[in-house]
Amino acid sequence: MELLTQLEIPVLAFHESCVYDIHRARCTGARLFRNQTSRNDCVWIQAGGENVHGALRGRLQARLLALFKIRLGYMRQDTVYRLAGVQFMSLVDSGRPSDLPSLVPVQLRDVNPELTIVDIGTIIGLAHRIPETERRWLVNSVIDLHTFKEIY
Amino acid sequence: MRNLGRCLLGVLAVALRQLDNTQVQPFRRGLTCVRSQLDFTMMAQYRSPTPETITYMEEYATQFHETKDIFLEFRISKRMQEKVDELRKELRRHRAQMRERVCPTERRRIRDDDCGEENDQRMELIHSEWNFNFVKMHLISHFRDHIYMFGNIPMYSTEYGELAHTEQIKDGWRRSNKIDAARQILSSYGRQHAIGMRILNLEFLQRAGADLPTEVVEHLGKTRPAPTPPAYRRILKGRRDNIHDVVDFGRACDISRETICRELILLG
Numbered sequence: 514m515e516l517l518t519q520l521e522i523p524v525l526a527f528h529e530s531c532v533y534d535i536h537r538a539r540c541t542g543a544r545l546f547r548n549q550t551s552r553n554d555c556v557w558i559q560a561g562g563e564n565v566h567g568a569l570r571g572r573l574q575a576r577l578l579a580l581f582k583i584r585l586g587y588m589r590q591d592t593v594y595r596l597a598g599v600q601f602m603s604l605v606d607s608g609r610p611s612d613l614p615s616l617v618p619v620q621l622r623d624v625n626p627e628l629t630i631v632d633i634g635t636i637i638g639l640a641h642r643i644p645e646t647e648r649r650w651l652v653n654s655v656i657d658l659h660t661f662k663e664i665y
Numbered sequence: 666m667r668n669l670g671r672c673l674l675g676v677l678a679v680a681l682r683q684l685d686n687t688q689v690q691p692f693r694r695g696l697t698c699v700r701s702q703l704d705f706t707m708m709a710q711y712r713s714p715t716p717e718t719i720t721y722m723e724e725y726a727t728q729f730h731e732t733k734d735i736f737l738e739f740r741i742s743k744r745m746q747e748k749v750d751e752l753r754k755e756l757r758r759h760r761a762q763m764r765e766r767v768c769p770t771e772r773r774r775i776r777d778d779d780c781g782e783e784n785d786q787r788m789e790l791i792h793s794e795w796n797f798n799f800v801k802m803h804l805i806s807h808f809r810d811h812i813y814m815f816g817n818i819p820m821y822s823t824e825y826g827e828l829a830h831t832e833q834i835k836d837g838w839r840r841s842n843k844i845d846a847a848r849q850i851l852s853s854y855g856r857q858h859a860i861g862m863r864i865l866n867l868e869f870l871q872r873a874g875a876d877l878p879t880e881v882v883e884h885l886g887k888t889r890p891a892p893t894p895p896a897y898r899r900i901l902k903g904r905r906d907n908i909h910d911v912v913d914f915g916r917a918c919d920i921s922r923e924t925i926c927r928e929l930i931l932l933g
Binding site for chain 1: 670671672674675676677678679682693696697700703704707710711712713897898899900901902903904905908909910911913914917918919920921924925928929931932
């Protein structure tokens with residue numbers, strides 16, 4: 514088992530077919546990041562088809578808790594699983610944007626599993642959210658053109 | 666402004682979420698204005714605009730113009746502010762004279778009414794003498810025609826010119842002997858540009874099957890940049906030491922061992 518601190522996610526640049534932007538998602542776990550608080554970035558995870566999760570169209574926001582590799586060494590020598598431990602945010606009002614600012618609110622689940630393990634292939638990019646209360650955030654859909662087009 | 670715009674809407678929405686009855690209308694109007702301005706800005710950055718996106722863009726611009734007057738009172742000059750203060754003082758003096766002959770209960774009611782009236786008069790004065798007529802605000806209305814005539818808006822961004830400054834001036838300065846720098850910078854960029862053009866021409870001729878001298882073909886092979894591998898894989902970096910098993914993992918991430926094992930089995 515290997516624990517890692519950074520995931521580079523290639524995201525196709527807006528209106529481009531072969532140019533990629535690299536999103537660097539960091540996850541330091543409980544350890545401090547540059548002598549400040551620990552850093553567990555928020556990412557988008559593809560969690561279904563485009564017709565689920567309302568305006569988010571099949572994607573969910575989650576906080577990275579761990580990035581790790583598991584190497585299965587005995588029976589299947591070459592198999593390496595590259596995984597991420599995440600904490601999912603649940604949608605408020607089925608992912609419908611709020612009335613005026615048209616931003617989708619998300620919150621921590623009440624019956625939240627502490628950790629969900631997903632393949633890093635399902636992570637599609639960095640996400641941005643603005644804290645509303647301690648357990649509730651607004652998904653920032655105008656952070657870049659890609660998100661604006663996907664979520665609006 | 667661009668970076669501010671990315672967070673502005675969310676921050677405003679959070680800041681204005683608990684309002685009293687008198688604040689609801691103006692703040693909603695303010696939010697609508699900011700939202701439409703941001704939407705317009707985002708749409709204007711599209712590099713392949715379609716008639717549909719251009720129509721959206723125009724709708725946002727119209728909505729922005731309809732609601733922008735909510736911010737007018739923050740644009741007034743010092744002279745205008747003095748005028749507003751003067752008006753307010755005059756109104757208060759006049760009311761004080763009226764109120765002398767009224768009982769205290771009635772006086773309180775009149776004071777509330779006067780407050781509303783004072784605000785109305787203030788806004789009326791501001792709207793009559795101040796406006797948003799300046800060039801940048803007017804330019805928005807020409808974006809549609811500009812796109813139809815010349816192409817997308819980002820193509821005319823001044824950022825490219827600023828980036829060219831590094832290549833044209835700074836690199837030239839570094840290459841110069843710092844004595845007769847201006848002349849050397851100019852000739853350095855001119856030479857580079859000419860060589861670049863020459864190489865492109867030769868490459869085109871080579872592709873077209875022209876008979877080029879051997880040394881030229883060799884040189885073209887050297888100057889051609891190595892193709893970069895496409896970036897499509899997710900890469901994990903920053904391996905942490907001393908993590909060998911689930912116990913170390915749980916300790917490093919502050920997650921219980923049972924949870925990790927349960928989730929791994931579920932993933933299984």
